[in-house]
Amino acid sequence: LDHLAQMVKEGTDFAVFDAKTGEDITRSVLTHIIVEEEGKGQNLLPIDFLRHLISFYGDSLQAVVPNYLNHTMHIFARNQEQMRGAMQEALGELNPFGQFEEMGKQNMAIFENAMKMFVPFYGSNGVPASKNTADTGVSDVAGDKAATHELKALKLQLAQMQVQLDRMSENK
Numbered sequence: 164l165d166h167l168a169q170m171v172k173e174g175t176d177f178a179v180f181d182a183k184t185g186e187d188i189t190r191s192v193l194t195h196i197i198v199e200e201e202g203k204g205q206n207l208l209p210i211d212f213l214r215h216l217i218s219f220y221g222d223s224l225q226a227v228v229p230n231y232l233n234h235t236m237h238i239f240a241r242n243q244e245q246m247r248g249a250m251q252e253a254l255g256e257l258n259p260f261g262q263f264e265e266m267g268k269q270n271m272a273i274f275e276n277a278m279k280m281f282v283p284f285y286g287s288n289g290v291p292a293s294k295n296t297a298d299t300g301v302s303d304v305a306g307d308k309a310a311t312h313e314l315k316a317l318k319l320q321l322a323q324m325q326v327q328l329d330r331m332s333e334n335k
Contacts, residue, residue, distance in 0.1 A: 168196045231277060235270050 170177060171193070179192045201208060219228045239246075 164192070164196050164199060167192060168200070171196070227277065231274055234273070
């Protein structure tokens with residue numbers, strides 16, 4: 164596992180298959196590496212984060228969480244050098260985590276925007292459309308049209324992705 168962990172750190176992309184069944188066990192192996200690293204005291208995953216993550220299993224948002232985490236991690240990795248510089252600058256400041264707080268707010272905004280795309284019954288202001296109507300007596304027609312348009316675009320994109328997946332599976 165140490166060798167595989169080093170390969171990950173070097174940016175080597177690999178897959179791990181069970182010798183008997185041929186099943187792809189890459190996810191399990193990578194998870195096991197994380198468990199071992201966390202056990203060594205090199206904690207990257209705060210307890211609150213782990214609790215939140217566990218709470219999403221079986222939740223209606225379970226399908227959204229992996230893409231959100233993957234997207235956020237890609238952004239974080241892309242900005243590593245900038246973050247290292249910010250940390251060095253922040254060491255002398257009173258609040259060294261101000262940069263992280265701002266990033267957290269940005270990540271939350273990204274998540275909220277993603278949720279608006281996946282939840283068509285939400286109005287453009289993020290409040291359920293039924294609540295808009297009940298509170299004000301006026302529905303958010305523009306928001307409803309935008310949500311319908313976004314939903315149609317997402318369905319089209321999903322269909323295109325399915326065609327690509329079908330083609331890829333045929334080529335194997």
